[in-house]
Amino acid sequence: MEALSILSGILLLLLSGAQSHEPVLSEKLIRDISNYSEIALKIIDYSLTGPGANQSYNRLATFVDRYGPRLSGSSNLEDSIDHMLYLLQQDGLDNVHGEEVNVTHWVRGKEIAQLLEPRSAELSILGLGSSVGTPEEGITADAVVMRSFDELEERKDEVKDRIVVFNPTYVSYPVTVAYRVNGASRASKYGAVATLIRTVGPFSIYSPHTGMQVYNSSVPAIPTACITIEDANMLDRLERAGERLTIHLYMEAQTLPMVISRNTVAEIKGSVYPDQVVVVSGHLDSWDVGQGAMDDGGGAFISWQALSIVKGLGLTPKRTLRLVMWTDEEAGGIGSQQYYQRHREDADKYSILFESDEGVFLPYGILFSGSAEAKAILQQIGQLLVSINASEVYDNGGGTDVDWWREEKVPTASLANHNEHYFWYHHSNGDTMDVLDPEEMNLCSAVWAVYAYVLADLDDVLPRG
């Protein structure tokens, strides 16, 4: 295997070299970056076997064990932000502060779904973010099962006064999530009284996964919750078998007035260009299930760790290295949007924004969005990570919290990691510390720190497109 893949790698290199239009970096820039090889090795050692070993995992465990999940608008989240500000100060970082933002405040309340016919059974549900509740007496109605929006259109006459159960086959998260986001309004258009959406995920041990949904203001807002893959399939089979399905749904969900939360900021102030910044980030808020350890405690804590490592090694980059732990990502990037609006006028001073919000499993490189020239610089930096097999640079980097900056052509990047099981746990009670691994987080922290430090210390901010 190994010999074969090296061989095919060389072949690919020869082929791509032959027709390459990639920009060539200056000799000086290549040399400048190569000169960081000793520092990169120090960062890797510090993170894997030095004082940083297991630190991000242990810090995160202590944090989420203490505060639990951190839904936007909750006192859990604000208490955890207070404590985070304290921790960052204790860590000796500069300019530790919260930047206030107005965030959503949706509360779940009690929620129950009961299958009444053809047999009595409790259905495990999680109301979807922004859903309205039911009337106090709940909603009792017959249910119809739709496997797709196409089927909904075909059978729209059967939907009035019914609970619509969506049971779409999982294709991929970006594709199938349309049912969670738009299912309620699509069904409400034809008179449905509530919707139950099959959990968006590839695998389940009877676990419902929550997430955001969006009402279309032209139709009535109806209560909507997710159910497990297993129950969606069961209801599907029962309907196909000709059984009448009757369901009782009770949800106390409601949206309260917006409240003030904070993006959490800390820095290592740059020695030469303190006004220029490299941002590393993740979001501190989470859904109100599990521990919010993977989504996105992991991303937030490896970002903190990047600064801790640089600080611990006594390094000071030329420009400022800024940590941002976003608030209210889960409602669609509310916190990061307000940060962008407040700081976009300084866009030319932002070299790059890193965001980790797709897992902190075994890393193999980064994903990048920006000019070809900038990508070539990151590829050169990637060579400093060959020893930990994390040198690759792929396209399409970014994420909900940093994509705003594309409008200003600021480069963005995210972590390429083995997150194949991410959606097994995402937005569910399964999102706990058990999903994460200390050594994988050490490696992620090292990748993050090497890129962030070198980019903050090069002579220039990254070139735009």
Add this chain to the structure above:
Amino acid sequence: MEALSILSGILLLLLSGAQSHEPVLSEKLIRDISNYSEIALKIIDYSLTGPGANQSYNRLATFVDRYGPRLSGSSNLEDSIDHMLYLLQQDGLDNVHGEEVNVTHWVRGKEIAQLLEPRSAELSILGLGSSVGTPEEGITADAVVMRSFDELEERKDEVKDRIVVFNPTYVSYPVTVAYRVNGASRASKYGAVATLIRTVGPFSIYSPHTGMQVYNSSVPAIPTACITIEDANMLDRLERAGERLTIHLYMEAQTLPMVISRNTVAEIKGSVYPDQVVVVSGHLDSWDVGQGAMDDGGGAFISWQALSIVKGLGLTPKRTLRLVMWTDEEAGGIGSQQYYQRHREDADKYSILFESDEGVFLPYGILFSGSAEAKAILQQIGQLLVSINASEVYDNGGGTDVDWWREEKVPTASLANHNEHYFWYHHSNGDTMDVLDPEEMNLCSAVWAVYAYVLADLDDVLPRG
């Protein structure tokens, strides 16, 4: 891979042949068994692509979707047995009847565990079978976490008036289940007021798994429930971090007087030796979670399917082929024990008892307990299953419901199948139809039918040790 494994197979064969003490079957018996090759192929075709294709899966889905889980003592179970007797009669089987047995009647009732300190969080629990409930006001107490019985002995002075949380590392089900079975009484001995046991399993998405526990009559019976692996690890970390743990536990669990249930029996009456039997079996009861689809709907329904296939092909074996769907296996084999006590005087007429209670995933052979001579006969029959890669015969066959018969030296066998993920779902809400696969069940049914039919049709019952 394929070429290598064939080669090593030949080598092993040569080596084992050189030092073999295995009994040699008579030429006649080898010929007799080989003569079933055409029938075996018919059975396989019938099950994989003929009228039997997907039949056991579909029958099981309809059954468990309709009745749900079937705890001993519940009306669910008795209603499902009534319906099963009807289905077996509809299938044209002989001598369909229930054999009454007295079974346990434990009810779960409502149950809640709440972490109060160091933060408020609901802990997902499942009370363990036979557990007592708490007083009406529940139990509120500080908790201590024990990683092993050894640690409990070392720290026994810290246990009085405490809730003991057991967080043993999972080694294997037979080893680690000791904590679930004996944990309550081990802790009660030192004055604990309740126990919470880490779910016995190798993997979890925040799913508690229930199961039987046993009180030692010399110490007070205290309430006991399982918690998830994730929460056990969290409590463990919190204790190590020096946090005080306070938990509120409320359980309505209670054991009611025993009730009458039934083992469900159906037959294809033997044409020559109707009093002699080959038994195929699984248990119809389940825990009160999920659908009881895997444990043990699958085993019960492939056993039914074995008879359906034989009947559907118009075959009548010389001796009787008997299906038994046991009741109340989950309390320790209550149903099968009473069957044994009632029928053990006929032990010499029982050629073999098959039990499937360890999954109906991709089969690769059977497990067998009995004399070397009998094993050689089964190995010869196994050759009829080479085309579906299920010809292997391993040692240590049997299971809770048929092991009683070892006392009378009656051979027992079970299904060797790829059940590596069995304990991901076992006794949890994840035990649903989604775990099973129609084609794998077709294969299991074929294996079951070939062994059962040939053994029921050979000239003699299997030789004893």
